[in-house]
Amino acid sequence: MPIILPQGLPAADRLRQEGLAVLTRDEANREPLQIALVNLMPDRPTTETQFARLLAGTEHPVELTLAIPNSHNPKTTPHDYLATFYRRWTEIAARRFDGLIVTGAPVEHLPFEEVHYWPELCRIFDWARAAIPGSYHVCWAAQAALRHFHGVRKHALPQKAFGVFPQRTILRSSPLMRGLGETFPTPVSRHTEIRCAELPWSSGLLPLSASPRSGLCLLEDRPNRTLCMFNHLEYDADTLQREYLRDRAAGLNVPVPVGYFPADAPDRVPQNTWRPAARILFANWLDRIASETRTARVAGSTTALRGAQRFGVSRPSMGFGF
Numbered sequence: 001m002p003i004i005l006p007q008g009l010p011a012a013d014r015l016r017q018e019g020l021a022v023l024t025r026d027e028a029n030r031e032p033l034q035i036a037l038v039n040l041m042p043d044r045p046t047t048e049t050q051f052a053r054l055l056a057g058t059e060h061p062v063e064l065t066l067a068i069p070n071s072h073n074p075k076t077t078p079h080d081y082l083a084t085f086y087r088r089w090t091e092i093a094a095r096r097f098d099g100l101i102v103t104g105a106p107v108e109h110l111p112f113e114e115v116h117y118w119p120e121l122c123r124i125f126d127w128a129r130a131a132i133p134g135s136y137h138v139c140w141a142a143q144a145a146l147r148h149f150h151g152v153r154k155h156a157l158p159q160k161a162f163g164v165f166p167q168r169t170i171l172r173s174s175p176l177m178r179g180l181g182e183t184f185p186t187p188v189s190r191h192t193e194i195r196c197a198e199l200p201w202s203s204g205l206l207p208l209s210a211s212p213r214s215g216l217c218l219l220e221d222r223p224n225r226t227l228c229m230f231n232h233l234e235y236d237a238d239t240l241q242r243e244y245l246r247d248r249a250a251g252l253n254v255p256v257p258v259g260y261f262p263a264d265a266p267d268r269v270p271q272n273t274w275r276p277a278a279r280i281l282f283a284n285w286l287d288r289i290a291s292e293t294r295t296a297r298v299a300g301s302t303t304a305l306r307g308a309q310r311f312g313v314s315r316p317s318m319g320f321g322f
Helices: 011-017 044-055 079-085 118-131 140-150 239-249 275-298 302-310
Strands: 033-038 062-068 086-088 099-102 134-138 155-169 183-193 205-211 215-221 226-229
Touching (some): 118 134, 140 215
Parallel strands (some): 062 086
Antiparallel strands (some): 155 183
């Protein structure tokens, strides 16, 4: 189904080249699901494309809004790019959204409370819990959500978890895991982990998939409407390769990513073996959101406004101009 992106976003041309439909809002013939992407990754154009590709690969039309915290002023993205394609969180907080994605961030070495936008990120988590049917948090953001909602600690790994690891499906009865089978491959790139023994399972947490080598992969926090993905199904085929070459060039003693290069040879071209699983998971996630948002929409457009006002956000323009 088509995806609606901010006008002029470079990802649109890439998706069209891949045969995906990118439309303007006037061209859409069905009401799209409204998805907000809070993008904390330094290479924003690449991350935008990765998530837009997966959102465009389901049966649900989607309109994607790009956002960053007000308190975050990244140096890795040109100011003009941010001003053109991104909105600060308080600019969008009074709008109705059906889903929220929060990416990982290169701040694993810092305690959560020392990340400069941590207080605002906590407000975003609370806003989503109150006003959005479903959230999908990735890697560091998934750890951050567990820290905020449940006080769960993250732990430094003795060596970076790096590669493509088979993940075993734990809760096959979950609609989110429908079609994924007993195992599926997932890229992993982490310096920290969440330990299962420290999770408050009695609080409604559900483990969905894990690996004996790379640990917990996917966790549902149903009471907080949150899906925590500790790894990176959104990655492109060459993402781990670029990370590996970047770190080697910086003089870091990084291992060859496990199970990634054919025959573990870094001079060979890696293949995207996880893309089918990524498409299935995002289709399942949007199916759930589409079902739950029907109920949420019955309450009318004031739901998002009430959620925004609860967290001290004034109502901005509700238009769709980019």
